[in-house]
Amino acid sequence: GPLAWNRGGIPSTLGACVSLEVLNMSGNFFQGAIPSALKALMGLQELNLSHNNLSGEIPMFLVKFQLQKLDLSDNDLEGEVPFGGIFSNASGLSISGNRKLCGGIPILKLPQCIFSEGRKRKLGEKTKVIISVLSLFSGAALLVAFASLYALYYKKGKETAVVGSQDIENSLSNLSYQRILKATDGFSSENLIGSGNFGVVYKGTFDEGRTTVAIKKFSLEHKEASKSFMVECEVLRNVRHRNLVKVITACSGTDYQGNDFKALVYEYMVNGSLEDWLHAQPFGTVEGTSSAPKNLNLLRRLNIAVDVAFALGASSSQF
Numbered sequence: 024g025p026l027a028w029n030r031g032g033i034p035s036t037l038g039a040c041v042s043l044e045v046l047n048m049s050g051n052f053f054q055g056a057i058p059s060a061l062k063a064l065m066g067l068q069e070l071n072l073s074h075n076n077l078s079g080e081i082p083m084f085l086v087k088f089q090l091q092k093l094d095l096s097d098n099d100l101e102g103e104v105p106f107g108g109i110f111s112n113a114s115g116l117s118i119s120g121n122r123k124l125c126g127g128i129p130i131l132k133l134p135q136c137i138f139s140e141g142r143k144r145k146l147g148e149k150t151k152v153i154i155s156v157l158s159l160f161s162g163a164a165l166l167v168a169f170a171s172l173y174a175l176y177y178k179k180g181k182e183t184a185v186v187g188s189q190d191i192e193n194s195l196s197n198l199s200y201q202r203i204l205k206a207t208d209g210f211s212s213e214n215l216i217g218s219g220n221f222g223v224v225y226k227g228t229f230d231e232g233r234t235t236v237a238i239k240k241f242s243l244e245h246k247e248a249s250k251s252f253m254v255e256c257e258v259l260r261n262v263r264h265r266n267l268v269k270v271i272t273a274c275s276g277t278d279y280q281g282n283d284f285k286a287l288v289y290e291y292m293v294n295g296s297l298e299d300w301l302h303a304q305p306f307g308t309v310e311g312t313s314s315a316p317k318n319l320n321l322l323r324r325l326n327i328a329v330d331v332a333f334a335l336g337a338s339s340s341q342f
Contacts, residue, residue, distance in 0.1 A: 035060035047071040106218035
């Protein structure tokens, strides 16, 4: 049953209970923020903090937990709902009754967050924008996989890489869950690039920072995620096109809890994502780049739509 405590904040001493797997603290009068001390409870599988008076933002450390169920409903939480982990699993997540929350995966149907200048937008918003731009082209279902990491730098003939493509493939040929975990700093939110329905994309570094890649970690709690993994492996392995980001390698195994783990490793696009370019503030810089201020006019936007359509045509020919 739920734990009963006196009125006040959640006790930070709970952080010492590192063997906890299920923690139910619903229906109490807890106030204040969710304490950072709880980040030590890495073994938690179910966490219920519903029907309290908790406030503040949802802590990012919950993304790293291997939670199967998370109930934060009927509190006074605010800010952006994180991406990744349990927050990509709508069936195991409950956050209703927190009217100040925003963002999150589209199925949560929360209002969009008002981002400060330069803050990253997520792939869910990007998907809607790109599909509207390419409404005249077929194969829109593949846009998240192909357009999210599309870059414009090839137009100027400048290709920037930390090491050669063949060297990267050789160094990452036998990639394990342990190496990916280390490369992304434990799938840290600071390395988060974006999130979609079937996975979360992180920036990863190997070889002591000399090799930078993009790692798509699939959310296998979704029924179609494994199928999406196989489709992307098959299509992107066989297709070579200048407008498609290259798949370097794949990883399929289990994590430290024995759960299935699947990931794809892509080339890292140093000039940012297509969404960042399309929605950059006028004469503003694209986040993650050191380039001069950019402003895409109508002609360049049309060229982008045509280029992505060519990429879709190349990929759809594999089916």
